[in-house]
Amino acid sequence: MKKIILLLAGTLMILPVTSFIKNFNGIPKTWNLEAIKAFHLPPPDASVKVVYAPEEYYNSLPDHIIYKTFPVYLREFEKPGYVDSLRNLEPEVVFDPTKLKTPEDWIKAGELVFNWPVAYSPMNDSVSKLSKSLFEGSNGRTTLDGIYPFNRYVLSEKGKLMVGSVSCASCHTRIMDNGEVIAGAQGNLFNNTNFANAIRSGKIPFPILQQGSHQLNYAPWSPSNVKTMPSNANEFADYIQSAPGGVIDRQGGGYEYPFAVPSLIGIKDIKYFDRTGLMRHNGPGDLMRYAAFNQGMDMLTSYNGYIPGGKNKNSELPAPKEWNHPFGYVGKKYTDAQLYALTQYIYSLKPPKNPNKFPAELITRGRAVFAKAGCVSCHTPPLYTNNKLTPVNGFEPPKEHFEKYDIFNVSVETDSVSALYTRRGTGYYKVPSLRGVWYQSAFFHNGSLSTLEEVLDPKRLQPDFIPTGFKPPHVKTMAVKGHPFGMELSDGDKRALIAFMKTL
Amino acid sequence: MKMLTIFLFVLAIKSAQMNTSPVPSCTVNFNVNNAGFDVEGSIGVIDSKIEFDINDPSHGIMEAILDPATIRTGIDIRDKHLKRSDFFDIENYPKIHVRSIRFKKTGKNKFDAEFAITIKSITKNIIVPLTVRQESRKISYTANFKINRLDFKIGEESLTLDEIVNVDVQASVNIH
Secondary structure, three states: OHHHHHHHHHHHOOOHHHHHHHHOOOOOOOOOHHHHHHHEOOOOOOOOOEEOOOHHHHHHOOEOOOEOEEEEEOHHHOOOOHHHHHHOOOOOEOOOHHHOOOHHHHHHHHHHHHOOOOEEEEOOOOOOOOOHHHHOOOOOOOOOOOEEEEEEEEEEEOOEEEEEEOOHHHHOEEEOOOOOEEEOOOOOOOOOHHHHHHHHOOOOOHHHHHHHHHHHHOOOOOOOOOOOOOOOHHHHHHHHHHOOOOEEOOOOOEOOEOEEOOOOOOHHHOOEEOOOOOEEOOOHHHHHHHHHHHOOHHHHOEEOOEOOOOHHHHOEOOOHHHOOOOOOOOOOEOOHHHHHHHHHHHHHOOOOOOOOOOOHHHHHHHHHHHHHOOHHHHOOOOOOOOOOEEEOOOOOOOHHHHHHOOEOOOOOOOOOHHHHOOOOOOOEEEOOOOOOHHHOOOEOOOOOEOOHHHHOOHHHHOOOOOOOOOOOOOOOOOOOOOOOOOOOOOHHHHHHHHHHHOOO | OOOOOOOOOOOOOOOOOOOOOOOOEEEEEEEEEEOOEEEEEEEEEEEEEEEOOOOOHHHOEEEEEEEEEEEEOOOHHHHHHHHOOOOOOOOOOOOEEEEEEEEEEEEOOEEEEEEEEEEOOEEEEEEEEEEEEEOOOEEEEEEEEEEEHHHHOOOOOOOOEEEEEEEEEEEEEEOO
């Protein structure tokens, strides 16, 4: 490929690159190891050797074929005979890149990819497995018409219906209090009651859970007092049930260190992905790589020889059939066209209409407080982030990082475990954008806070504080340390500041 | 961009009346515009000397050493940032030096003072308008001037933080 570019460049001088891209639809190559190395930040311990799955391996994975999928309803909302009627349909392949001509075609096709589940379990019942009671007292949500968007029915073979899960939409869809469904916003609908029950009842054997948890959470450089797995089944069930909406465990995070789900709306302008800034974002190719890694491939990266999803004691890459991803991801890859379409869809996402109405003077005052209190230096308009990384306590950026990355060189002093001792760790937390905080309910990297009032409340720095966001289940009170900005403001200034933030 | 910033500076002081009061008291405050608002701060002076006779300015000497570790801007984490490598880098440059080069009388009690200011091993000469006032029990010295923080590699260019830092130096020496 390089040769072709060079040749073209040599002969045509000016035209070459653009015409090359046009000829090939402008679709970047996902598994480009050079790009993969360049877009990753290294682990905080620079001696750790990270090796990504080789190109031949990636290419050898079967492609996802994207079929038409169908919503999963709560039983109480399901039309009689709905499930059986799906079983009798002909499977229909809906993603066909040869039919995509206009940018709008690509966006529409990307929505299909966004909603395409990548883990499946057989559906043999005639009515939904989900019912209202499952949602009572849980953090899960459904739409007003009783759809649970975490799952979709998948029909890839006539007669064989599957329940699909963990599509992008599973975690990146928000259901507002008024029932409005917002694609790409901080996801808040996941209901893990069934999973927790299966754990408590022993239906899922505890050793398997422990092993899965270790695979998900172990970072070879983390000290032995950082747990990678639960000590008993109830502890684990409590843990997964304690995560409030907007907070989800992600592979490569830490045990009892989940992450606040980011909003994908407006992500085109965001330079670093993940709270830890693990991957850089310079265009669709990087977002494609992000999706490929996070939907399976990051479990096949080797860290000092430890391959989280590897076979033979985590030492070797598994064949596609041998994948044992604890979240159930199958051993398949998205095609480059699918991933490209996905990026076009994600880039097209628009924020919902902001219903907040505040008096103009309050906003003006809030904007001034935002500047005076120093927020602007990090949460700089118009993105309300300076797109930089802040080193965490316990990490001193090496000199060469200042040339390579965008560093705002001071720690905001929030808890550093996720940044130091997990596979997503880089030694940094990025400055998150405050756009859309009005439709966000999990704040700070682990989602320990659920309101802007709490962010500004000095009481949260004390050990007797009860976080309303995520806290480990066995913990009654816990300080949510760091980011002390704006805490000393008067109540009036705080009210104005919060109102202002809710307009962003 | 770095957090708001900073800055510093100083001048110094000590008076001709060395016999009576050898140690001037000296404060250095600064302000810099960040996103439309002034950030105010101070830097502590750890040593200073003033030998200045308003009738013989050409032989005057003013010197000061400032400690950037004492920078205060009202936001603790901002102060920490100002001490790090991208701003004052106090580990490598624990002191700021200010030394007079020459004085020129410009009016009654008014002088143009040329100072050499050294921050992060970068030295710049700047001319500072100096006012000297003799009061009943002390002589006071006042100077207001601007410096460009980028001249001294204090932070980088920033969308919000101005490059120009206003510095206000007050010094006084007691007499009897």
